[in-house]
Amino acid sequence: MKAVVVEASQEVALADVPEPAAGPGQAVVDVEAIGVGYVDVMALRGQYAPFPGAGSVLGLEAVGRVRTAGPGVPEHLVGKRVLALPDFGAYAERVAVGTGQLLPAPDGADPVDVVALGLNALVAEGALSRTGVSSGERVLIRGASGGIGVLATQIAHALGAEVTVVTSSAERGERLRKLGATEVVDRTQSALPEDAYDVIVDTVAGPQVHEHLELLRPNGRYVLCGGAAGAPGTETFDALLRTFHNSPTLLAFSLNSLTPEDRRRSWDRVVGLLADGKLSAVVDRSFPLTDAATALQRVDRGQSFGKVVLRQG
Ligand SMILES: NC(=O)c1ccc[n+]([C@@H]2O[C@H](COP(=O)([O-])OP(=O)(O)OC[C@H]3O[C@@H](n4cnc5c(N)ncnc54)[C@H](OP(=O)(O)O)[C@@H]3O)[C@@H](O)[C@H]2O)c1
Known part of the structure; x- marks a missing residue:
């Protein structure tokens, strides 16, 4: 073959x-x-x-x-x-x-759509679940127009969060608004988002992790689930100490750590959102x-x- x-x-x-x-x-x-x-x-x-x-x-x-x-x-x-x-x-x-x-x-779904959900939907759903995000919380997504990011944007919105996305053009920002983002930060125009967030979903990592970590609200959760810009910079732990008074949580999420049963439960939630019209490939x-x-x-x-x-x- x-x-x-x-x-x-x-x-x-x-x-x-x-x-x-x-x-x-x-x-x-x-x-x-x-x-x-x-x-x-x-x-x-x-x-x-x-x-x-x-x-x-x-x-x-x-x-x-x-x-x-x-x-x-x-x-x-x-x-x-x-x-x-x-x-x-x-x-x-x-x-x-x-x-x-x-x-x-899922019954009747196009194979191309199903694979476009695939691993990425499991990462997006799993990462957001680990943060325990709840309705009304502010969520920031880095790498929002990527395979994982477009799904994390939709799932966070479906969970009732207020979603801000970091992306690389105004045109991408407009497309992300249609997927549930209410605010868009163009990383090519402004260095950093200006607000504070309860949850940050990061598929990018790289040298800017520490600056984003400092955007967490008190008791905020930062989930690192990708590294499109390479490993997090060495200043990451300094930022954790600088914001110690806010009790930040920094966690990493990899699908490799899920048992088949956990993966199946996560996939069932993804398919449920799809059936409810709250998620699309x-x-x-x-x-x-x-x-x-x-x-x-x-x-x-x-x-x-x-x-x-x-x-x-
Ligand atoms: N946790 C897991 O189990 C798991 C599973 C599979 C993959 N991953 C990892 O997740 C990461 C993302 O995967 P993906 O398939 O979503 O990638 P992707 O489709 O290539 O998307 C990554 C996005 O990140 C942004 N980006 C890329 N380079 C950047 C830079 N230098 N600075 C800032 N933003 C940058 C871009 O979005 P904008 O244009 O919107 O900024 C890009 O579309 C990869 O590192 C992959 O290995 C993790």
Whole structure:
């Protein structure tokens, strides 16, 4: 079968690779749509430690139908459309995944939309849940036009929060207002938001974390769930001490720490918001699998608004 493999030169190439087989507790999924995220760019560059490197297939999320069930896997799963979250290998025609890494696709939903929710919706929902955000609180979202950010904006709004977004243009700000943001900070025009926040959702990190940490209200919560601008600066802990009197909470959230049961509960909440019309997938563009390099470049250059998706054919 065809798959997108990382080469030693840190470029991607479509290659023939062996067919996956469903081992015990695994299913093979016929992939219809694949999520492209910044984490794939990091993996390509050798900046994401869990990725095995050259010769491996990229991709942490795919939507498709179960083709075969391995030993111990119920036969009724065969033919069901699922969101598959493999450790890697989703940029392919088929992928083998443990059943604990499968989630049901909502009935009738387009596979491209489901994968655009995918991991990002789990990060956005999980990060906001960890902060215990409540109705009426002020939430700031950094990296708001990214795959995670567009969903965090909608979910925070659905939870009744007042949402401010940090983004990189007025045009992106207008699109984010349509998703529930009430205030927009253009990071290319002004250095920092001026208000104070109960919750900050940060998918960007980088050297400005400490300045944003100081924007927390008393008892505020700062959840770091991504690093599009690199590791947080070393001044982060100084900021925690400077604002000690406010009892700030700084927490990190990674999907890797969730049990399959927690992931399933989070996905159920996401699907519930979708069914209630409070959340929708934001697809930037979809490309054929053969155009994986272009899709990755679009994410790497920060050109996307929402999620870039690959599809078969
Ligand atoms: N916690 C987890 O379990 C988990 C899971 C998957 C991915 N991630 C991580 O989450 C991060 C975001 O992923 P994503 O797929 O949402 O990425 P993305 O679609 O590329 O979005 C990132 C956004 O951050 C903003 N941004 C980029 N560079 C910036 C900079 N130098 N300074 C300020 N803002 C910048 C841009 O938004 P604006 O134009 O709106 O400013 C960009 O759209 C990545 O680091 C990824 O590895 C975490």
